[in-house]
Amino acid sequence: MPLTMARTGEKTTVRGIHGKEETRRFLESLGFVEGGKVTIVSEMGGNLIVNVKDTRIALSKAMASKIMV
Amino acid sequence: MAIKLALAGNPNCGKTTMFNDLTGSSQYVGNWPGVTVEKKEGKLRGHQDVIVTDLPGIYSLSPYTLEEVVTRDYIMNEHPDVVINLVDASNIERNLYLTTQVTEMGIPVIIALNMIDIVKKNGDRIDTHKLAAALGCEVIETSAVKGAGSKEVADRAVQMARAGIMTRPQHTFSGPVEDALARIRELAADLVPAENARWYSIKLFERDARVLERLRLPADVKAELETIVSDCEKQFDDDSESIITNERYQYISGLMKSCVQKKNAGMTTSDRIDKVVTNRWLALPIFAAVMFVVYYVSVSWLGTIVTDWTNDTLFAETVQPLAGGWLEAAGAAEWLTGLVVDGIIGGVGAVLGFVPQMFILFFFLSILEDCGYMARVAFIMDRIFRKFGLSGKSFIPMLISSGCGVPGIMATRTIENEKDRRMTIMTTTFIPCGAKLPIIALIAGAVFPEITWMAPATYFFGIFMVILSGVILKKTRMFAGDPAPFVMELPQYHFPAPKGVLIHMWERGKAFIIKAGTVIFVACGVIWFLQNFGFTAGGFGMVEDENMSMLAAIGGVIAPIFAPLGFGNWQAAVASVSGLVAKENVVGTFGVLFGLGEVGEDDPALLASLPTLFATSASALAFMVFNLTCAPCFAAIGAIRREMMSAKWTWFAIGYMTGMAYIMAFIINQLGGAFFYGVPFGAGQVLALCCVAALLYLLFRSCNPDRKMRKPATVGAGA
Numbered sequence A: 001m002p003l004t005m006a007r008t009g010e011k012t013t014v015r016g017i018h019g020k021e022e023t024r025r026f027l028e029s030l031g032f033v034e035g036g037k038v039t040i041v042s043e044m045g046g047n048l049i050v051n052v053k054d055t056r057i058a059l060s061k062a063m064a065s066k067i068m069v
Numbered sequence B: 001m002a003i004k005l006a007l008a009g010n011p012n013c014g015k016t017t018m019f020n021d022l023t024g025s026s027q028y029v030g031n032w033p034g035v036t037v038e039k040k041e042g043k044l045r046g047h048q049d050v051i052v053t054d055l056p057g058i059y060s061l062s063p064y065t066l067e068e069v070v071t072r073d074y075i076m077n078e079h080p081d082v083v084i085n086l087v088d089a090s091n092i093e094r095n096l097y098l099t100t101q102v103t104e105m106g107i108p109v110i111i112a113l114n115m116i117d118i119v120k121k122n123g124d125r126i127d128t129h130k131l132a133a134a135l136g137c138e139v140i141e142t143s144a145v146k147g148a149g150s151k152e153v154a155d156r157a158v159q160m161a162r163a164g165i166m167t168r169p170q171h172t173f174s175g176p177v178e179d180a181l182a183r184i185r186e187l188a189a190d191l192v193p194a195e196n197a198r199w200y201s202i203k204l205f206e207r208d209a210r211v212l213e214r215l216r217l218p219a220d221v222k223a224e225l226e227t228i229v230s231d232c233e234k235q236f237d238d239d240s241e242s243i244i245t246n247e248r249y250q251y252i253s254g255l256m257k258s259c260v261q262k263k264n265a266g267m268t269t270s271d272r273i274d275k276v277v278t279n280r281w282l283a284l285p286i287f288a289a290v291m292f293v294v295y296y297v298s299v300s301w302l303g304t305i306v307t308d309w310t311n312d313t314l315f316a317e318t319v320q321p322l323a324g325g326w327l328e329a330a331g332a333a334e335w336l337t338g339l340v341v342d343g344i345i346g347g348v349g350a351v352l353g354f355v356p357q358m359f360i361l362f363f364f365l366s367i368l369e370d371c372g373y374m375a376r377v378a379f380i381m382d383r384i385f386r387k388f389g390l391s392g393k394s395f396i397p398m399l400i401s402s403g404c405g406v407p408g409i410m411a412t413r414t415i416e417n418e419k420d421r422r423m424t425i426m427t428t429t430f431i432p433c434g435a436k437l438p439i440i441a442l443i444a445g446a447v448f449p450e451i452t453w454m455a456p457a458t459y460f461f462g463i464f465m466v467i468l469s470g471v472i473l474k475k476t477r478m479f480a481g482d483p484a485p486f487v488m489e490l491p492q493y494h495f496p497a498p499k500g501v502l503i504h505m506w507e508r509g510k511a512f513i514i515k516a517g518t519v520i521f522v523a524c525g526v527i528w529f530l531q532n533f534g535f536t537a538g539g540f541g542m543v544e545d546e547n548m549s550m551l552a553a554i555g556g557v558i559a560p561i562f563a564p565l566g567f568g569n570w571q572a573a574v575a576s577v578s579g580l581v582a583k584e585n586v587v588g589t590f591g592v593l594f595g596l597g598e599v600g601e602d603d604p605a606l607l608a609s610l611p612t613l614f615a616t617s618a619s620a621l622a623f624m625v626f627n628l629t630c631a632p633c634f635a636a637i638g639a640i641r642r643e644m645m646s647a648k649w650t651w652f653a654i655g656y657m658t659g660m661a662y663i664m665a666f667i668i669n670q671l672g673g674a675f676f677y678g679v680p681f682g683a684g685q686v687l688a689l690c691c692v693a694a695l696l697y698l699l700f701r702s703c704n705p706d707r708k709m710r711k712p713a714t715v716g717a718g719a
Helices: A021-029 B015-023 B066-078 B089-105 B116-121 B128-135 B150-163 B175-187 B194-205 B209-215 B219-236 B240-259 B269-277 B283-329 B334-352 B355-371 B373-388 B392-401 B405-414 B418-428 B434-447 B454-474 B498-517 B519-532 B550-565 B570-581 B585-593 B604-613 B617-629 B634-644 B647-676 B683-700 B705-710
Strands: A011-013 A037-044 A047-052 A055-059 B003-009 B027-031 B038-043 B050-054 B082-088 B109-114 B138-141 B487-490 B533-536 B539-542
Touching (some): A021 B240, A037 B269, A037 B373, A047 B373, A055 B269, A055 B373, B003 B015, B003 B066, B003 B089, B015 B027, B015 B038, B015 B050, B015 B498, B050 B150, B089 B128, B089 B194, B109 B150, B128 B138, B128 B240, B175 B194, B194 B240, B219 B240, B269 B373, B283 B355, B355 B498, B373 B487, B392 B418, B405 B634, B418 B454, B434 B454, B434 B585, B434 B604, B454 B617, B454 B647, B454 B683, B498 B634, B519 B533, B519 B570, B533 B550, B550 B570, B550 B617, B570 B585, B570 B617, B585 B604, B604 B617, B634 B647
Parallel strands (some): B003 B082
Antiparallel strands (some): A037 A047, A047 A055, A055 B487, B027 B038, B533 B539
16 A cells, blocks of 8 residues: 555555656665565644654645655 | 865755855855856855865755765765765764765875764753774764864865875675675776775766766676666565665664764754744744834834935935035046035945845845745744645745845745746745835825725735645646645754844845945946937937937937826826836935935926826836836846756846736726726726726636646736
8 A cells, every 4th residue: 555544653664656767766765665664653634744764744635645655 | 186075964964054164255156057056155264275165955966966976076086085975973874874974085094073062052962083993984072063173174184185194985885785796896997096996886886877877887897787776675575775775774873873873862942942933823923023023124114214315315415415515526527526415425325325225134034044944934834835836845945035025035045846946936026125105105195195004915816826826837838746745854943143143134135235336337427318319300418408418308208108097198108217226216306306316206396297197096006017017127137047057047037027017007996997097998908808808817717737748728818
């Protein structure tokens, strides 16, 4: 399921990333890699703040829905 | 020979703070050739022969963003003697991803393990010796904010450069990948420099477009390379770039287990603050409260005190009489005294009066940015801005533009998407800047003294124009498509480093001072000359009656253009044009034109004379709207030119702003006059209604880029 549907506070594992090559590479360099852990810190109207590799990343809904967990 | 040190690292890892610490005030800020990515250089303190370069903040060395390409090219082509790689120890795992790439480039690397104080405070432990051994380069603990360790790193880097110590990357990939890399290395042995062979083989394996383009491999080598790479891809069932990425992270994960001990993985203080600050309900009220305090202090309270002091005490009571006295004592001609005291000192002084106010505002904005709150603001506003076709990152330039448009336009650099960035540049100066406040105060005071909400209303009008433009422009072919999805790292909250805040504030504010010293300095002299000299019956000379001056003649030529807007007289025309030099000139020009000398926007004589220029109050409103919305001052136009990097786009931006300003002022003057001030309904009103209809059409038309591809829509129908 897309990251947008994961519950806040729960640790999940990235299964894959959809979308354009460029987007995927950018997300990878930020730490979103297959098998990596992601936790949603907070949610605001679909936009998310997530914890990935100890960094806080803000993602819009469109971007978060490209990350499958 | 000079030693070149380069600072590389992720965004928000404290790179700029360390750079400031290392170079002090000897900085030179410019652009990397050909791109609008900032380049900062400076001399290492205490070493005249050591140059430090601050590379852009990047997450990796892939070829996908400008910043990454700039960094790569710099390291490959300019060969810095040592790269100082800053690693944010508080999120070491992600930061080391870049480190594994930097160490491959065949340049000596030293690691500054920054923000080590945060790690220690959290009770975590990092084994730096093990880490150094595993990465193949020295690791030194630092805390740039506290100024600890920076000097040590730089000194060690200089020693390394002098001693010629090399860095050998220690990390390896899995067997099959290493096999493939070895084969590629052999294949390309004659084509790439030996010291960078490792880096080139990895890039060739990744099919890096820029490297392939530069190397221009012979066809047979290319075919051979493709076989090697695709064999490996089949084995892993993944593309080559992802294989490398995953293996890098795997290597780092292994490293984490052996070198880093985490006390607990619970919520950090930063998370707890975010829980409140980015809360669904509290986020906007908190933001509004913060902004209210910032503007109240910097514009209303403290700002007014210092501005009044600068204007009234420093210039009016001290500098002007002093200069006048000197000139008289020196026996200067009357016209020269007039030029210097009233023209130049008066004009430049009026501008410098804003400087303290501007600096206080930028001081607060720098604090908000430095402590990490601004990144959250972009996140909070993204939800709202997205509805109008802009991204949350567009909000920060607009906030800064409320002080001065020049740094506001420069702040658009953080927007990666080119369309979003251009649109933000085109709309950000709609927000009234500090220099436009006197225009608002003047018109509000002279024409609408009973309406107290006039000033805030102009800000809302600015926001309205931004939204209107966002929606309209998004529906044209040039800007079609959703704003880029929002992704942004949120740095941990921390107390801002005073030095960083001050440098930041100065960088933003200095454009204003430079403007006062250069453009305005000259323009004030020119306007003073044009207005005091003219051709009379007795030939060319100083004129008593200003209606005879050259300025009146020039204004008279331009004035008819503004007639439909309700201010087709030469005074208002000249005031509007002088606003191009600097918006604060508009008020000053009126003052001079009414023969009142140096006046403030609340001068009673000026307030009394002004309404005579306008047919109705609607015309006065139109005058204000036009001057707030049209092309910004020359300094801001220059900034637009630099950021757009294209004359065509600059003209388009200026044309768009002026066109919109003209249409808005036209509608206000014609319809406002007809509905509220009894102007008879005529052709002008009909045309104004047509403009409204055209705007509504552009605003609400359905947007289908496919259809538009076949049949280009006509834009700007209202003009």
